[in-house]
Amino acid sequence: MENGWIWFLLAVGALLTGSLWVRLRPLARWHRWRALRERALFEDALKHLLTFEHSSRDATVESLAGSLRLSQKRLLRLIARMEAAGLLHSHGAALHLSSEGKQWALRVVRAHRLWERYLADEAGVPLGELHHAAERAEHRLTPEELDALDAHLGHPLRDPHGDPIPTATGAVTPLEALPLTDWPLDQPAQILHVEDEPEVIFKEIVAEDLRPGTRVWVLERRPEYLIISDGQVEHRLTPVVAANIHVAKAIEGPSQPAELVRLADLVEGEEAEVAALDPDCRGFSRRRLLDLGLTPGARVRVELSPAFGDPRAVRVRGSLIALRREQAAQVWVRGGSRSDGKSQHAGASQS
Amino acid sequence: MSDRVHTLTPQDVLVRADALQRKLGGRFRDKIVESLYDEAERIARRAVHTRTDRHWDLDQRIDRLVTSPIFGMPLMLFILAVIFWVTIAGANYPSELLATGLFWFEARAVELFNAWGIPWWITGFLWHGVYRGLAWVVSVMLPPMAIFFPMFTILEDLGYLPRVAFNLDWLFKKAGAHGKQALTMAMGFGCNAAGVIATRTIDSPRERLIAILTNNFVPCNGRFPTLIMLATIFVAAAFPPALASLAAAGAVVAVVLLGALFTLLVSWGLSRTILKGEASAFTLELPPYRRPSVMRILYTSLIDRTLFVLWRAIIVAIPAGAVIWILANISVGGASLAQHTADFLNPLGVAIGLDGVILLAYVIAIPANEIVVPTILMMYLGTGMMIELEGFEQIRALLVDQHGWTLLTAVNLMLFSLLHNPCGTTIWTIWKETRSRKWTLVGALMPLGIGFLVTFLTATAVRAFGWI
Numbered sequence: 001m002e003n004g005w006i007w008f009l010l011a012v013g014a015l016l017t018g019s020l021w022v023r024l025r026p027l028a029r030w031h032r033w034r035a036l037r038e039r040a041l042f043e044d045a046l047k048h049l050l051t052f053e054h055s056s057r058d059a060t061v062e063s064l065a066g067s068l069r070l071s072q073k074r075l076l077r078l079i080a081r082m083e084a085a086g087l088l089h090s091h092g093a094a095l096h097l098s099s100e101g102k103q104w105a106l107r108v109v110r111a112h113r114l115w116e117r118y119l120a121d122e123a124g125v126p127l128g129e130l131h132h133a134a135e136r137a138e139h140r141l142t143p144e145e146l147d148a149l150d151a152h153l154g155h156p157l158r159d160p161h162g163d164p165i166p167t168a169t170g171a172v173t174p175l176e177a178l179p180l181t182d183w184p185l186d187q188p189a190q191i192l193h194v195e196d197e198p199e200v201i202f203k204e205i206v207a208e209d210l211r212p213g214t215r216v217w218v219l220e221r222r223p224e225y226l227i228i229s230d231g232q233v234e235h236r237l238t239p240v241v242a243a244n245i246h247v248a249k250a251i252e253g254p255s256q257p258a259e260l261v262r263l264a265d266l267v268e269g270e271e272a273e274v275a276a277l278d279p280d281c282r283g284f285s286r287r288r289l290l291d292l293g294l295t296p297g298a299r300v301r302v303e304l305s306p307a308f309g310d311p312r313a314v315r316v317r318g319s320l321i322a323l324r325r326e327q328a329a330q331v332w333v334r335g336g337s338r339s340d341g342k343s344q345h346a347g348a349s350q351s
Numbered sequence: 352m353s354d355r356v357h358t359l360t361p362q363d364v365l366v367r368a369d370a371l372q373r374k375l376g377g378r379f380r381d382k383i384v385e386s387l388y389d390e391a392e393r394i395a396r397r398a399v400h401t402r403t404d405r406h407w408d409l410d411q412r413i414d415r416l417v418t419s420p421i422f423g424m425p426l427m428l429f430i431l432a433v434i435f436w437v438t439i440a441g442a443n444y445p446s447e448l449l450a451t452g453l454f455w456f457e458a459r460a461v462e463l464f465n466a467w468g469i470p471w472w473i474t475g476f477l478w479h480g481v482y483r484g485l486a487w488v489v490s491v492m493l494p495p496m497a498i499f500f501p502m503f504t505i506l507e508d509l510g511y512l513p514r515v516a517f518n519l520d521w522l523f524k525k526a527g528a529h530g531k532q533a534l535t536m537a538m539g540f541g542c543n544a545a546g547v548i549a550t551r552t553i554d555s556p557r558e559r560l561i562a563i564l565t566n567n568f569v570p571c572n573g574r575f576p577t578l579i580m581l582a583t584i585f586v587a588a589a590f591p592p593a594l595a596s597l598a599a600a601g602a603v604v605a606v607v608l609l610g611a612l613f614t615l616l617v618s619w620g621l622s623r624t625i626l627k628g629e630a631s632a633f634t635l636e637l638p639p640y641r642r643p644s645v646m647r648i649l650y651t652s653l654i655d656r657t658l659f660v661l662w663r664a665i666i667v668a669i670p671a672g673a674v675i676w677i678l679a680n681i682s683v684g685g686a687s688l689a690q691h692t693a694d695f696l697n698p699l700g701v702a703i704g705l706d707g708v709i710l711l712a713y714v715i716a717i718p719a720n721e722i723v724v725p726t727i728l729m730m731y732l733g734t735g736m737m738i739e740l741e742g743f744e745q746i747r748a749l750l751v752d753q754h755g756w757t758l759l760t761a762v763n764l765m766l767f768s769l770l771h772n773p774c775g776t777t778i779w780t781i782w783k784e785t786r787s788r789k790w791t792l793v794g795a796l797m798p799l800g801i802g803f804l805v806t807f808l809t810a811t812a813v814r815a816f817g818w819i
Contacts, residue, residue, distance in 0.1 A: 304415065326632075
């Protein structure tokens with residue numbers, strides 16, 4: 001039996017190799033992989049040129065080499081190929097996008113940001129992990145897939161960081177926002193955009209849980225730090241970090257936060273009226289909450305909060321709906337009051 | 352005017368639409384839903400008159416009880432135990448009756464074939480191979496299913512299952528999974544393939560995939576006979592007869608709980624490694640309690656579920672029965688093919704506390720797990736065909752006295768039955784639902800790997816401590 005095992009394993013190995021060779025066609029795969037890598041290189045170069053164009057700087061061979069981490073020889077070959085394809089022009093040391101090149105670059109940016117929006121809204125991927133996933137996906141999506149994704153997401157205007165998403169025609173709505181360092185004291189502001197590069201600073205912003213949609217007030221500004229408040233917690237930010245957060249006048253959500261509470265903060269038996277869904281709640285989860293009838297004006301009553309208070313069951317429009325704490329926290333309600341006795345059922349059934 | 356219309360190109364329209372869309376703001380969807388609800392409310396106010404409803408009071412009281420922090424979970428376990436106990440206790444007698452009837456029919460048919468002078472191998476293949484496999488599956492599976500599924504449908508109809516999902520959600524949330532996974536697990540008790548299909552109710556693709564990949568950790572109806580047999584032979588035997596079926600039900604509940612534990616652990620692992628992500632929106636409607644309608648229960652549980660699952664089992668049992676008969680009746684060098692394969696698999700089997708015969712049975716049973724036990728018994732007896740069901744005492748004597756089964760064998764077989772690759776139908780269903788070879792492969796091999804690992808660990812631990 002000793003030999004039997006060896007022969008058996010050899011035979012299985014040979015069979016597997018053979019069938020894998022036929023099945024997976026490694027040569028064809030390798031070619032596809034090469035093509036994909038080539039596309040990724042082209043597109044990364046285009047993105048780099050676009051970024052420099054936006055900040056009105058001249059991209060150079062050196063800056064491109066630093067961004068793509070390619071050897072001099074391969075980089076020059078890449079530039080020659082891209083120039084031959086009519087994607088860029090070189091003026092001395094400076095590199096500029098051609099109009100085709102710019103269109104392509106915008107398409108990549110569109111793919112990147114749409115994919116981030118999708119991951120954040122529909123798959124619940126945390127803000128800090130979006131960028132890397134999108135860096136890979138942006139090179140794989142076809143224009144048809146992009147349009148389908150755009151339609152599926154309801155033509156979103158901004159990605160989860162707050163960056164504008166270019167349209168299919170390449171139009172970009174510029175961001176009208178100020179860096180947090182320039183915002184006046186004690187004026188309510190809404191974060192519109194957090195810069196996701198450089199990563200070190202972005203990680204700090206994510207760690208403070210400051211994200212687009214959050215309402216903040218600048219409480220104190222000093223040369224070495226800023227103190228801001230999001231209504232509950234005070235954050236202390238260095239000016240470098242604060243400069244990467246862009247804000248504008250608060251337009252949405254509760255104007256007087258004191259009056260509104262989150263549905264998650266109501267206790268069992270409390271009844272209230274829905275004021276608004278948090279602007280932070282987007283995509284699928286927003287559609288879901290709306291579909292369940294949690295629209296402004298609807299009466300809600302917390303009926304069950306079992307072990308550990310999570311999830312809780314809420315009576316809305318006559319039906320009983322279970323929500324996790326995170327979902328319940330996205331519903332702002334007003335006029336929370338305890339009602340006891342029989343009347344509470346009548347109240348709930350009429351809503 | 353007409354000039355302007357003519358000079359508009361499709362491109363202009365698109366650009367204009369783009370600009371307009373940007374002015375809409377992100378909230379126009381909200382406005383649409385709000386206006387729909389306003390309209391619906393307006394109509395409802397005119398057409399529907401509500402009175403204070405006593406029905407709701409009762410609903411609320413029941414809800415408070417079944418979701419209470421103190422009684423919720425114990426009540427759920429109690430209901431589960433009762434269902435298993437009724438299934439085990441109630442299926443015993445009809446199973447024997449069916450087996451007797453079906454095997455009696457086989458004996459008559461064989462006599463008839465012999466009288467007609469048909470060659471032994473045709474008779475053997477058809478009746479001792481194909482038909483006997485079929486008879487086993489029908490007699491072992493039909494009665495438990497005919498009891499289990501209606502009871503389960505009653506719970507479903509009552510509206511109790513969503514409450515279970517509600518009670519268990521905090522666990523699934525910790526595991527990074529969706530609360531509705533509890534519902535798909537409940538479906539998995541009937542059939543894992545059905546459980547995999549039921550994951551369609553989970554909207555987040557990540558959480559749905561987790562639910563698909565872990566559904567197999569819920570023992571399905573095809574695996575219950577194995578669990579029930581082992582529980583009866585090895586666990587119930589240690590208790591007085593009056594308590595025997597209760598103890599057996601308790602052991603099955605323990606296995607189910609272990610399966611739930613693995614579901615949570617693996618979900619937790621998946622959502623931190625290859626399926627990274629935060630828990631998505633969880634919303635679940637808790638429908639009002641309804642009085643179950645008898646006709647509907649009978650229909651959905653007997654026609655939709657029992658017959659469907661049975662039919663599937665029959666389709667796979669027929670070729671499996673044929674394969675077993677061929678393996679057992681073709682001899683090379685003085686031993687049957689089955690014997691050779693079992694000897695070959697034996698070292699691996701022993702390493703995980705089982706033996707070669709059991710592993711071979713699991714290989715043959717890839718299409719349908721129902722035939723694991725009959726295959727094992729058949730090969731131990733060396734009869735060249737599946738044996739007839741003749742009471743648990745005899746089976747116990749065969750396994751323990753003649754083939755050296757110990758408590759370790761029984762425990763590890765229960766573990767392996769819980770943790771091994773899904774059956775062929777489930778694998779096929781995973782492929783149909785995910786359309787991905789990668790996830791199908793993960794779904795098939797991950798539980799198998801876990802099964803080997805766990806049984807190997809228990810076997811090694813037990814041997815190291817010298818308990819066996």
